[in-house]
Amino acid sequence: MDIELSSHDKQFQQDVRHFFDQEYPSEIKDKIRLGKRLSKDDHIISQRALQKKKWLGISWPKEHGGTGWSDIQRYIFEMELEKAGAANIIPMGIVYIGPILVAFGSVEQQCRWLPKILDSSHFWAQGYSEPESGSDLASLSLSAVEQGEHYVLNGNKIWTTLAHWADWIFCLVRTSKNERKSDGITFLCVDMRSPGITVHPIITMNGIHELNRVTFENVQVPLINRIGDEGKGWYYANVLLGNERLSYAHVGKKKNDMRKLRELAQAIPGDGGGNLLDNPLFAARMAKLDIQVDVLEISVLRALCNGHDAAAISALKIQCTECAQAITELGLAIHGASASVFPDQNIPTWSASLMDTPISSVIAADAYLFERAQSIYGGTSEIQKGIIWKHMSR
Incomplete structure (x- = not known):
C-alpha cells in the first residue's frame, strides 16, 4: 500500500x-486546551466556522451541500483538526443521519433536513439502544403502530448522546x-418537541x-418521517454503523x-536523575504505545x-478502543496521585474546584474515565469479536 500523499493532497x-x-x-481551541466543557453554542460557532469554508459536510457529496472529498482528504481534514486542538464535529447529524438521508431519504426529506444540519440550526440524536436491547439491538421493542397518517410510538431509548441538545432524533422502532x-x-x-417525549x-x-x-408516550410521528421502506430499518442502520465505527479512530x-x-x-524527574523518559521501563511502555498508534493509522x-x-x-473498532484506553492509562501513571482529584459536576467551571491541582x-x-465507555458504545468489544469469529468461520 502506497501511503505517500499526492501533490494535490499535500x-x-x-x-x-x-x-x-x-x-x-481561537476561543474554542483555548477552551479545549484548558479542559473546559464546550457548550452547544460553542459547537455551533465551531461548525459554522467550518461551514463558512463549506467544510462541514465532510462525508456528503457536493450536490447535497457537502465537500465531495475523497476518503483520504476527509482523513487529512480530521487529522489536522485534532492536531490543532479544535472541536470535533458532533457526528449525529453530519456523520450518521446525513449520509443516510443522502442515500435513502426522499427528495422532500433531503430538502427539509440537510440544509438545517449544515447551518447547525438542527442538532440530532441517535435512538438505537434500549434498556433491554443494547448489544442485542435487534431485540429492540420501542413500538410504532400505524394510525392513519401517523405512527404512534411507545417505549424507551437509552444512552442517547446529547438528546438534551437535539431538535430531532432518528430512531429504530x-x-x-x-x-x-x-x-x-x-x-x-x-x-424532539413532539408531545409525549x-x-x-x-x-x-x-x-x-x-x-x-x-x-x-403515545408520540405521534408522521408517516412521511419514515426513511425508506417499512421493515428495512435494520439494513439502513447497519450502513450507518459502518460509518460510525470507522469514525472512532481519531488518530x-x-x-x-x-x-x-x-x-x-x-x-518529571526520574529516580536516578534525568527525567521519566530515561527510565527504560517507562520508555518501553511509551514506545509500545507509539507503535500501536502507528499500526492503527495504517489499519485505517x-x-x-x-x-x-x-x-x-x-477489528478496527476494537483496535481503536484498546489504543485509546492504553493512552489514558499511561496518562494516569504519569500524573500519579494528582489525577485522583476531579472537579464537582455542579461547579460551572473546572478551575473553581481545581485549587492547586495541575x-x-x-x-x-x-479522559481515563470517559474512555472506559468505548468498550461499550458503538457495539461492545465482545460483540465485535463475535462478528469477527462469524466471518472467520465461513
Missing part, C-alpha cells in the same frame, strides 16, 4: 492546517413482530451530562495525546484505500 493538507491555525475560532427480529424494524425521524439525564462517572434516557487526537504525554514525562488507511467489510470494521491531571482523569 496542498490540501497545507490549506487545512492554515485554516485551523489562522481562521478557526418496531413496526412488526417477525420470526427474524431484524425484519420488523423501521427507521423513523422524530421531532421526555428526556431524563444520565450523569456519567466523569461527572458530565452527555447521555440520556428518552421516553416516548490525530491520539498522536496529539502522545505528544503531550511525552512533554509531561520530560518535565488500509480500510480507506482498499475497502472494508463488517469484520474489518469490527489542569493536565484533571484532564487525564477525565
Whole structure:
C-alpha cells in the first residue's frame, strides 16, 4: 500500500492546517486546551466556522451541500483538526443521519433536513439502544403502530448522546413482530418537541451530562418521517454503523495525546536523575504505545484505500478502543496521585474546584474515565469479536 500523499493532497493538507491555525475560532481551541466543557453554542460557532469554508459536510457529496472529498482528504481534514486542538464535529447529524438521508431519504426529506444540519440550526440524536436491547439491538421493542397518517410510538431509548441538545432524533422502532427480529424494524425521524417525549439525564462517572434516557408516550410521528421502506430499518442502520465505527479512530487526537504525554514525562524527574523518559521501563511502555498508534493509522488507511467489510470494521473498532484506553492509562501513571482529584459536576467551571491541582491531571482523569465507555458504545468489544469469529468461520 502506497501511503505517500499526492501533490494535490499535500496542498490540501497545507490549506487545512492554515485554516485551523489562522481562521478557526481561537476561543474554542483555548477552551479545549484548558479542559473546559464546550457548550452547544460553542459547537455551533465551531461548525459554522467550518461551514463558512463549506467544510462541514465532510462525508456528503457536493450536490447535497457537502465537500465531495475523497476518503483520504476527509482523513487529512480530521487529522489536522485534532492536531490543532479544535472541536470535533458532533457526528449525529453530519456523520450518521446525513449520509443516510443522502442515500435513502426522499427528495422532500433531503430538502427539509440537510440544509438545517449544515447551518447547525438542527442538532440530532441517535435512538438505537434500549434498556433491554443494547448489544442485542435487534431485540429492540420501542413500538410504532400505524394510525392513519401517523405512527404512534411507545417505549424507551437509552444512552442517547446529547438528546438534551437535539431538535430531532432518528430512531429504530418496531413496526412488526417477525420470526427474524431484524425484519420488523423501521427507521423513523422524530421531532424532539413532539408531545409525549421526555428526556431524563444520565450523569456519567466523569461527572458530565452527555447521555440520556428518552421516553416516548403515545408520540405521534408522521408517516412521511419514515426513511425508506417499512421493515428495512435494520439494513439502513447497519450502513450507518459502518460509518460510525470507522469514525472512532481519531488518530490525530491520539498522536496529539502522545505528544503531550511525552512533554509531561520530560518535565518529571526520574529516580536516578534525568527525567521519566530515561527510565527504560517507562520508555518501553511509551514506545509500545507509539507503535500501536502507528499500526492503527495504517489499519485505517488500509480500510480507506482498499475497502472494508463488517469484520474489518469490527477489528478496527476494537483496535481503536484498546489504543485509546492504553493512552489514558499511561496518562494516569504519569500524573500519579494528582489525577485522583476531579472537579464537582455542579461547579460551572473546572478551575473553581481545581485549587492547586495541575489542569493536565484533571484532564487525564477525565479522559481515563470517559474512555472506559468505548468498550461499550458503538457495539461492545465482545460483540465485535463475535462478528469477527462469524466471518472467520465461513
